[in-house]
Amino acid sequence: MPSTDPFRFAILSDAHVHDIAADYGLPDAPEALSVRPLADTMRSTRVFNESKAALLRALEEIAARGIRHVVITGDYTDDGQGPARTAAQAIFCEAEERLGLRIFLTVGNHDVFADDGRHRTKRFLTASGGYGVLTSDPERRDPDARFVALRPDMRCLGSPAGLAPFATFGFMPREDDILWETPFGTDPDPEARRYAVTSPDGQRREWLFDASYLVEPVAGLRFLMIDANVFVPLNPGQMLADMTFEDSTNAGWTALLRHKPFLLDWIGRAAEAARRDGARLIAFSHYPVLDPLDGTGADERALLGETDMVKRRPSPEVAEALIAAGITVHVSGHLHVNDTAQGRNDGGVLTNIAMPALCGFPPAYKIATLCAEGLGIETVSLDAMPLDARLMQLYAREAARDGLETGGLLAAGDYGAFLHAHIGRIATRRYLKRDWPQDLAEAIRLLTLGDLAGLALTAEPVTLEDFLRTGGLAGAGVAEAGKAGLVDPSLSDLPATELVGDWYRLRMGSDLGLKAIAAERRTAYAALARAFAGRDWPEDSLQRPLALAMRMMTAYAEGLPSGNFTLDWDSGAIRGD
Known part of the structure; x- marks a missing residue:
């Protein structure tokens, strides 16, 4: 970088924003809040109702440190629903306008789905007890619900429509960007950023949007923001009414090597250009490029079989390809894991910095300090964030009414204690039971x-x-x-x-x-x-x-x-x- 002064920016991931204050049109909302049941939280790998507060606190803290650039490695919405998109967009706009931050997004598997999206269905607490259901699926039924209400904007949109509200957060260029491009050139038009992908049997060929971009926000530092979502068309005989593409959740970089080879060519060109120009290049995507769990894949397969984590680990060929392309540092989200992994060969070394989620244990973000000799990483915990007393009261009522064993969640004094209890709860009630x-x-x-x-x-x-x-x-x-x-x-x-x-x-x-x-x-x-x-x-x-x-x-x-x-x-x- 031209300057010898350290430069700092922030990284966070997997905010999964759900806004409890959003108007979902619930006919029976408790305290006028749109609250997901504690019972659902205790079955999930993440918490729902606290997610917006965690993102807001992280951005406030980052701005208070004098940091102005923030990278978010995907899954910034709960599940791509309209109210979640609206809430996330409002948060990012306020962060830029009030806090002076510049937000750069990558896209995650929860933010969009293929080109046309898919239905979403969620449960909400009701003031009179029990739960109601909001869904974009007209076929959805739930005999135990107080109501099942059809709401079309619960649908997760496809891409690029689902990314349109977030275009200014990196997906499109700004006047003050020193450099901005996509794998297809400098034209930001979504129609100029499509690629072909074919079903396994070769009978379907679809042209999908790729949201990758390269940006140089300050002189000498470039963010390579990679859309690693891979949506493969299903064979015609496998297609369902609302599921015509394979889910990207377990695909990641292993599938990217096969279905998005143009990205590797672009990544190599970007790395070579950065070396030529004396710039530092850091790659970001939602999915890890190295095993983020300390080389335990073989033991996990022997102990637990083909778990979700085993399925989501990238193949060794991914690291080989990225080292060959000239990438040295990659930051990922998706797995909600705080870890560091490295891969080496004769061509070089690749480091993957895996980001924890803001809505799961351990809740944290990272501050990166860029200087001539290296990259410093500080991990900042959100443990001390206060819990919303209204939510805790609603949880207590739900637990008493439904006989929930909350495993210490209701006794938590802050966000850290709540998530500490949460992972202890799902360890035995979800993982031990399922995996x-x-x-x-x-x-x-x-x-x-x-x-x-x-x-x-x-x-x-x-x-x-x-x-x-x-x-x-x-x-x-x-x-x-x-x-x-x-x-x-x-x-x-x-x-x-x-x-x-x-x-x-x-x-x-x-x-x-x-x-x-x-x-x-x-x-x-x-x-x-x-x-x-x-x-x-x-x-x-x-x-x-x-x-x-x-x-x-x-x-x-x-x-x-x-x-x-x-x-x-x-x-x-x-x-x-």
Whole structure:
């Protein structure tokens, strides 16, 4: 960069804005608020009603730091519905007009769908109890709902129509941009930015809009904003009334290599031009280009099978292609994971900085400081954000009325505590139920940390079948001696489901997850991991999957720095701060 002064900009991701103050036309809204049920939040990987407040707070804090440029790596709307688009657009306009920020967007899989969109259906609390349904789908029915109301603007639009309200936030050029282009040239007209994609059987060929762009907002710094959504036409025999394209959620960069090869050519040209001009180039897209979970893919497949996270990990060919194209730094969202990953070959090194979500654990954004020697990253938590008292009262009423087990959510004193409780809740009520093998999940619900210590130390393996048949460890010859030395007696009776909650806190938060786990628990988990790793457990033993889980947990805890760190431009070396 021409100047030697450090330059700062902010990055955030996955705001998933839902506006509780928006007028959805609900016939029976509690306190005139459009509130999604707590029951839905407790089944989701993200929270809904707090999302707008989290985005507003992040932007206010960023402006207060004197930062003026903000990159958002997609999923800025809840699910692409009209009221969510309106709310997000209003927030970004106010941020620019009142706070003096400049917003740059990439597009996520929740913001648009293919060219014509798709239906969305959401539940809302009612003042009289229960829930009502708003939907864009005229065929939707729900016999348990207080009402089912057809509202066409609940539909998620396609692209470019769904991006039109956000055109000024990077998708179209501005007069003060030093450089702005797309993979197709400098013409911003959507019709000049289309590409062909064909169904697997070759019978359908569609021309879709690509929202990628390159912008130089300040001299010597270029943002390469990549539309990595890949919507492949379904074969004619597979098409449904409202689903004529494959969902992009699991596609990501692996599909991009096949269906958007023109992007790689453009990326290579952009990287070469940046080198020629002495500019720093940073790439952004919604999807990761490297495995953001510390190389645990093989263990996850062995332990849990083809989970959503396994499906969403990019193939090794992605990193190879981007290194060959000259990309060194890429920032992603989508997985709601705070992590750092690197890939190296003889051609260079690629670093992927994975962004946490504003609406999930851990809620945070990042400040990037660009200087001659490297890129500094500071991760800023939103834990201290106050909770909306109106929402907490509505949640309490819903929980009492419907008999919800809220798992500490209602006792939370701030946003951080709320999301800490939320991930603990979904760890056992969603992930353990959906992703983990049923027999292993059943065993985990019966175990304590003391039991795990005994299993790690016992001389004879215990089969999972025998454990479940006998209903526990009694009479199974599990070691008692030495357990206290492995796990502090004060933690011996802690349910193993608590470990599962912390397993997911580490998985999603890395450095931030470590900070969210009590020191005595971290010590116990490390000791258990070492003990389980000391044996080659038989295939049918209960210890074998437990050892895999503990090895993955160790990898989450010991990966590259992901909170505050500095990345060296030339070597790719990362130094934790």
